[in-house]
Amino acid sequence: MTEQFNKNDCAEFQSRLPELIGAGEDLSRHAHIQSCELCRALLADLETIAEAARQLLPAVEPPDEIWRHIESAIQDKSS
Numbered sequence: 001m002t003e004q005f006n007k008n009d010c011a012e013f014q015s016r017l018p019e020l021i022g023a024g025e026d027l028s029r030h031a032h033i034q035s036c037e038l039c040r041a042l043l044a045d046l047e048t049i050a051e052a053a054r055q056l057l058p059a060v061e062p063p064d065e066i067w068r069h070i071e072s073a074i075q076d077k078s079s
Contacts, residue, residue, distance in 0.1 A: 010039055017046070 013032045020027055027033055033040050 010036060013039055014042065017043075021046075 010033060013036070015031075017027075020030070025041055033043060
């Protein structure tokens with residue numbers, strides 16, 4: 001019974017991962033991560049994948065003229 005309960009905890013936690021990551025929560029302090037080796041390993045794998053993905057393409061700032069076009073479009077719609 002305890003093993004099934006733990007699997008349910010993992011399934012519930014893993015289903016909430018996108019929400020928790022998106023909110024910028026420090027998952028290393030989450031109670032489930034601290035007590036579950038399987039989910040800790042999953043989180044470590046996800047962090048490794050995310051870091052590798054960030055390194056694939058450098059961050060590029062859009063040119064200033066783009067922001068002027070966006071601002072102009074917003075002003076046109078609000079007029």
